[in-house]
Amino acid sequence: MAKYGLFSMTITSNLDRFMTLAIWSAALLVAAAFLWLLGDVLWHGAAHLSWSFLTEAPENAGRSGGIGPILVSTLMILAVAVAAAVPLGLATAVWLTEFIRPGSSFGRLVGLSLDVLAGVPSIVLGLFGNAFFCVYLGLGFSILAGGLTLACMVLPIFIRTAEAGLRAVPADWRNGAAALGLSRGAALIHILLPAAAPALAAALMLGIGRAMAETAALIYTSGYVDRMPSSLSDSGRALAVHIYDLSMNVAGGDPNAYASALVLITLLIIINSTALWLAENLLQRRIVTA
Amino acid sequence: MIWFKPSILSPSYADARLGWGLAAAAGLAAAILLLIVLLLLRESWPVLQRVGGVRFFADQGWYPAEEMYGLAPMLWATLAASFGAVLLAGPLGVASALFCRHYAPFSVARLYRRMVTLLAGIPSVVFGFWGLTVLVPLLAQFQPPGASLLTGILILALMILPTVALTADAALAAVPDAYLRGAAALGLSRGATIAGVVLPAARGGIISGVLLATARALGETMAVLMVAGNVVQTPTSLFDPVRTLTANIALEMAYASGDHRAALFVSGLMLMGLVIILAAAAWRLSGGRLHG
Amino acid sequence: MTSTIDMHCRPATGTPADAYTLGPLQSGPSCCDPEPLIRVENLSLSYDNKPALAGVTLDIYRGCITALIGPSGCGKTSFLSSLNRLTDLIPGCEVEGRILINRQDARAPDLDVQTLRRQVGMIFQKPNPFPLSIRRNLEMPLREHGVRNRSELCDRLERTLTDVGLWDEVKDRLDTPALALSGGQQQRLCLARALALEPSVLLMDEPCSALDPLSSAVVEDLIQRLRGRYTVVIVTHNLAQARRIANYAGFFWVRERAGTLIEFGRCQQIFEEPAHDLTAAYVSGARG
Ligand SMILES: Nc1ncnc2c1ncn2[C@@H]1O[C@H](COP(=O)(O)OP(=O)(O)OP(=O)(O)O)[C@@H](O)[C@H]1O
Numbered sequence: 020m021a022k023y024g025l026f027s028m029t030i031t032s033n034l035d036r037f038m039t040l041a042i043w044s045a046a047l048l049v050a051a052a053f054l055w056l057l058g059d060v061l062w063h064g065a066a067h068l069s070w071s072f073l074t075e076a077p078e079n080a081g082r083s084g085g086i087g088p089i090l091v092s093t094l095m096i097l098a099v100a101v102a103a104a105v106p107l108g109l110a111t112a113v114w115l116t117e118f119i120r121p122g123s124s125f126g127r128l129v130g131l132s133l134d135v136l137a138g139v140p141s142i143v144l145g146l147f148g149n150a151f152f153c154v155y156l157g158l159g160f161s162i163l164a165g166g167l168t169l170a171c172m173v174l175p176i177f178i179r180t181a182e183a184g185l186r187a188v189p190a191d192w193r194n195g196a197a198a199l200g201l202s203r204g205a206a207l208i209h210i211l212l213p214a215a216a217p218a219l220a221a222a223l224m225l226g227i228g229r230a231m232a233e234t235a236a237l238i239y240t241s242g243y244v245d246r247m248p249s250s251l252s253d254s255g256r257a258l259a260v261h262i263y264d265l266s267m268n269v270a271g272g273d274p275n276a277y278a279s280a281l282v283l284i285t286l287l288i289i290i291n292s293t294a295l296w297l298a299e300n301l302l303q304r305r306i307v308t309a
Numbered sequence: 310m311i312w313f314k315p316s317i318l319s320p321s322y323a324d325a326r327l328g329w330g331l332a333a334a335a336g337l338a339a340a341i342l343l344l345i346v347l348l349l350l351r352e353s354w355p356v357l358q359r360v361g362g363v364r365f366f367a368d369q370g371w372y373p374a375e376e377m378y379g380l381a382p383m384l385w386a387t388l389a390a391s392f393g394a395v396l397l398a399g400p401l402g403v404a405s406a407l408f409c410r411h412y413a414p415f416s417v418a419r420l421y422r423r424m425v426t427l428l429a430g431i432p433s434v435v436f437g438f439w440g441l442t443v444l445v446p447l448l449a450q451f452q453p454p455g456a457s458l459l460t461g462i463l464i465l466a467l468m469i470l471p472t473v474a475l476t477a478d479a480a481l482a483a484v485p486d487a488y489l490r491g492a493a494a495l496g497l498s499r500g501a502t503i504a505g506v507v508l509p510a511a512r513g514g515i516i517s518g519v520l521l522a523t524a525r526a527l528g529e530t531m532a533v534l535m536v537a538g539n540v541v542q543t544p545t546s547l548f549d550p551v552r553t554l555t556a557n558i559a560l561e562m563a564y565a566s567g568d569h570r571a572a573l574f575v576s577g578l579m580l581m582g583l584v585i586i587l588a589a590a591a592w593r594l595s596g597g598r599l600h601g
Numbered sequence: 602m603t604s605t606i607d608m609h610c611r612p613a614t615g616t617p618a619d620a621y622t623l624g625p626l627q628s629g630p631s632c633c634d635p636e637p638l639i640r641v642e643n644l645s646l647s648y649d650n651k652p653a654l655a656g657v658t659l660d661i662y663r664g665c666i667t668a669l670i671g672p673s674g675c676g677k678t679s680f681l682s683s684l685n686r687l688t689d690l691i692p693g694c695e696v697e698g699r700i701l702i703n704r705q706d707a708r709a710p711d712l713d714v715q716t717l718r719r720q721v722g723m724i725f726q727k728p729n730p731f732p733l734s735i736r737r738n739l740e741m742p743l744r745e746h747g748v749r750n751r752s753e754l755c756d757r758l759e760r761t762l763t764d765v766g767l768w769d770e771v772k773d774r775l776d777t778p779a780l781a782l783s784g785g786q787q788q789r790l791c792l793a794r795a796l797a798l799e800p801s802v803l804l805m806d807e808p809c810s811a812l813d814p815l816s817s818a819v820v821e822d823l824i825q826r827l828r829g830r831y832t833v834v835i836v837t838h839n840l841a842q843a844r845r846i847a848n849y850a851g852f853f854w855v856r857e858r859a860g861t862l863i864e865f866g867r868c869q870q871i872f873e874e875p876a877h878d879l880t881a882a883y884v885s886g887a888r889g
């Protein structure tokens with residue numbers, strides 16, 4: 020709002036002065052808390068961060084050594100989650116945008132159930148994952164079970180973001196494709212999905228970011244084991260779980276917990292910034308072609 | 310060949326097949342929620358059947374080994390922590406959004422919005438860890454042991470603040486410019502415009518954002534687990550250590566079995582119920598869309 | 602997928618289609634058979650139960666250019682879209698009445714719309730090339746319709762681009778994005794894209810209205826050259842243009858909130874001796 024400068028020229032009332040003061044102090048307070056947290060993690064974490072920390076195995080319950088196997092487990096869990104969530108999510112998003120009539124009751128039902136799923140507490144998802152994937156399907160504490168649980172968690176975010184991206188593709192192209200007698204499948208593959216690619220990538224990044232930050236859903240699905248996993252049916256400890264374990268259950272684990280937190284935050288900032296950049300990029304492209 | 314008659318190989322059939330395939334995928338995605346509810350019910354059924362639903366509220370305490378399943382203290386702790394967090398994060402989040410839209414110079418607003426977005430991406434375990442290593446010792450100097458309802462509230466507030474701020478920001482952005490111009494034409498000051506025009510116009514979006522944030526606070530596990538002290542008791546002061554429903558599940562699932570395990574699933578059901586009520590309220594307020 | 606029924610206007614002697622020329626411009630269908638290619642009977646159309654077209658009956662003749670004129674909102678676009686069933690894509694849009702194309706019911710439920718749309722091409726008001734290269738814009742629909750042969754593809758590419766006068770302008774940059782072309786070039790590319798599928802009918806919805814006068818003249822010349830080879834139905838707000846190019850003209854007007862066809866006939870007749878007062882007023886510029 021450029022038209023209200025910071026110091027407006029009109030005579031300001033006491034209410035105005037108070038509100039300006041209150042809002043600036045609230046903003047400063049939030050910024051201060053953010054910087055405090057980030058600064059603290061950066062300060063303590065950087066001291067312990069090194070190349071060998073990233074590659075070595077944890078020793079002495081994680082007090083010393085590194086996080087090599089934990090990074091590998093994290094990546095494997097993410098890979099399983101992505102591999103399960105992306106095809107299912109993409110198909111659902113395409114169906115919701117391209118195949119159903121607006122206002123269709125089945126479509127609304129799917130949308131509603133996804134919105135509720137997005138709000139399910141992650142520990143409840145962990146309970147579900149434990150009972151369904153680990154026990155009922157017999158996967159045990161494994162990377163596979165953890166990844167599938169996370170897939171359930173990121174599915175709604177992925178679908179809703181992908182859906183928004185597909186809806187932003189101009190209708191001209193859909194009509195053009197239909198008028199040429201192209202099948203919907205062909206229109207999707209050749210035109211709509213490529214045009215929505217930045218949004219789909221943003222959706223993927225958001226999903227990965229959310230999955231990577233998750234702890235509670237993983238404790239009782241992919242488990243605690245901090246050895247290098249040799250297959251998807253091994254238990255594997257995710258980075259977030261590692262931080263939790265070091266700080267709660269291991270006396271003297273704080274230095275390595277700080278370093279792990281720094282690694283996690285750095286990865287997440289990269290992932291989320293990429294998502295943001297992709298989404299903004301998409302917006303610009305839309306303006307250019309419109 | 311009659312060119313209008315479709316053949317089995319014609320693209321229309323391919324499209325119909327594609328449509329059915331996609332609908333099946335969508336059905337599967339929607340069925341996950343149903344599956345979750347059914348599984349929670351199935352796992353909690355034995356204990357619900359044996360001791361009944363009422364005792365989860367009526368029992369004097371949580372001693373699963375002695376078949377006492379009173380969830381009330383933890384339910385109160387959950388509600389108190391969430392309520393406190395929303396009480397803090399609501400005004401601060403709305404103020405942050407107003408700051409971005411109406412007070413900060415453009416470049417500062419952009420920087421600030423980016424900061425809030427990044428804050429939204431910080432994992433809860435890092436919030437918890439920071440709370441445990443920084444806030445808890447700090448508070449312990451004044452009011453030992455430090456880990457308490459208050460620290461839980463503070464950390465939760467910080468965690469859900471971005472949710473409030475980002476949804477409120479979107480709601481403020483949706484207020485038509487014409488309203489602002491109209492208010493300016495009437496010679497209203499900035500404060501009066503915001504209090505009298507902007508906030509009422511954005512009210513629906515802001516409230517649904519606050520409800521979403523409440524749902525997040527209720528469902529949050531790690532942050533409160535790490536800083537709130539984990540003693541099962543009904544909180545009587547801000548400095549009491551408490552244990553929330555979510556933290557209880559995370560702590561006891563490791564060794565629970567039999568009825569104890571089933572009772573944990575009952576608390577999962579209870580959390581799910583709370584969240585669904587909030588989601589329904591937010592859904593109604595926002596006119597059918599919650600996320601994105 | 603290739604249709605064997607030939608809907609082009611062909612002289613009885615059996616010379617190839619492109620050798621065919623019509624008689625003098627205003628002489629109407631001196632064409633092989635007097636039977637119309639498209640018959641529309643009592644067509645009504647509504648969006649969400651709000652009528653947009655009511656009781657339209659008209660015939661469209663082979664090889665001729667039929668112009669549809671009328672004020673904004675009288676349902677011309679809706680009429681065109683019902684011919685290639687693009688209305689199927691609009692939720693809440695209901696069509697009633699009969700549409701016969703080449704004696705076959707275009708509204709039959711078991712009809713293969715993709716084959717129909719391949720034979721009844723459409724050009725939109727706003728050029729809508731796909732966000733692909735120029736080459737892929739033309740080749741992708743062909744491939745999807747089963748034309749896979751490389752040399753055949755190249756051949757059609759060059760032929761249709763030459764047809765629309767674009768070949769010399771773009772032959773050195775066939776692999777650059779089509780969206781980088783100018784508006785007029787984009788529209789001609791869309792025309793080429795439709796022609797490459799060798800349709801029988803071309804529906805054009807104000808194809809020149811988004812173009813500057815020069816590009817507009819180029820596209821108009823192009824449409825003139827399609828006469829005889831294709832059956833063209835064109836919607837235009839430019840009365841002079843309709844008069845210059847059309848053999849037949851139909852005048853739409855909104856009556857009781859729904860568009861209706863007021864008058865249909867030879868172009869000369871509609872413009873010079875209209876039977877209806879509304880038509881007379883509209884073509885003389887007094888109303889609309
Ligand atoms: N998708 C739609 N949904 C609802 N109503 C529509 C839709 N498309 C058109 N209409 C309505 O149907 C009527 C006819 O519209 P149509 O676009 O066919 O007119 P037109 O003659 O092509 O106008 P123009 O010359 O401006 O292009 C209008 O009143 C319009 O508001």
Ligand SMILES: [Mg+2]
Pocket residue numbers: 677678679806
């Ligand atoms: Mg139109």
